Amino acid sequence: MTNNNSKMVNIIRAEYIASAVKNDQFPCEKLLEIAFIGRSNVGKSSLINSLTRVRNLARVSGQPGKTQTINFFKLRAKYYENEIIKDFYLVDLPGYGYAKTGQANRKRWAAFIEKYLLSSKRLYCVCQLVDIRHEPMEADINMFKWLVENNLPVFVIATKADKISKNLVKSNIDRLKKAFCVPELTILPYSSTKNEGRSYLLDFIGQALVE
Structure with missing residues (x-):
C-alpha cells in the first residue's frame, strides 16, 4: 500500500462546514x-489533513480531548474514469478515553455521539482509528463492540504506521484482530506523515459513494 494515488477517485475540494453540540446545528x-472516531490523541486530525491534502483543515493538537464538538467537513470527490463529481460529509467525532474535562462533560459527549451514530439516516460507515504502536485499550475494544452490536458498519484504521517497522506493522495488525475477536477483520495501516494507506482509503470512500 505504498502507492498514494487512488485508482478510483481524488478529493478535489474540502472545506469546514459546521461544528455541532446539538442536532439542530x-x-x-x-x-x-x-464518520471518524478514535481515542483522544490517536492522530485523527492528522489523518483528515492527509486524506484531503488540505493543511490544517482539521486542527492538530498535542492536547488529548481537544475536539469537543461534532465537526462536519464537506468533501468533493471526482472519479477518474467518468469525471463524475460527488459530495459527501466527513464527520469528525470527539475522541473517547482520556480528556481534560470532568466526568459530567464526558458523559454528555458520549450521549451526544451515541445519539448521532444511532439516528443519522445518511451514515455509511464509522472509521474507527486505533494507534498501531500499542495494545488496544479497553475503550477501543468497547467502542468496536458497541458499533458492531448496533449494526453500524465499522472500518478500522491503524494510525501512525510509519512509527514502527514493517514487520511490527503486520504483527500488530494481527494483535488488533485478536483483541477485537474478528480474525477476518480488515484493518488498514495508515501513515499520515507519508500518506501510506491514503489510496486504499480513497478507493473505499469512492466505492461507498457509488453504492
Missing part, C-alpha cells in the same frame, strides 16, 4: 456521511 444539505 447539523448541516441541512443531505449528503452521505463517513
Whole structure:
C-alpha cells in the first residue's frame, strides 16, 4: 500500500462546514456521511489533513480531548474514469478515553455521539482509528463492540504506521484482530506523515459513494 494515488477517485475540494453540540446545528444539505472516531490523541486530525491534502483543515493538537464538538467537513470527490463529481460529509467525532474535562462533560459527549451514530439516516460507515504502536485499550475494544452490536458498519484504521517497522506493522495488525475477536477483520495501516494507506482509503470512500 505504498502507492498514494487512488485508482478510483481524488478529493478535489474540502472545506469546514459546521461544528455541532446539538442536532439542530447539523448541516441541512443531505449528503452521505463517513464518520471518524478514535481515542483522544490517536492522530485523527492528522489523518483528515492527509486524506484531503488540505493543511490544517482539521486542527492538530498535542492536547488529548481537544475536539469537543461534532465537526462536519464537506468533501468533493471526482472519479477518474467518468469525471463524475460527488459530495459527501466527513464527520469528525470527539475522541473517547482520556480528556481534560470532568466526568459530567464526558458523559454528555458520549450521549451526544451515541445519539448521532444511532439516528443519522445518511451514515455509511464509522472509521474507527486505533494507534498501531500499542495494545488496544479497553475503550477501543468497547467502542468496536458497541458499533458492531448496533449494526453500524465499522472500518478500522491503524494510525501512525510509519512509527514502527514493517514487520511490527503486520504483527500488530494481527494483535488488533485478536483483541477485537474478528480474525477476518480488515484493518488498514495508515501513515499520515507519508500518506501510506491514503489510496486504499480513497478507493473505499469512492466505492461507498457509488453504492
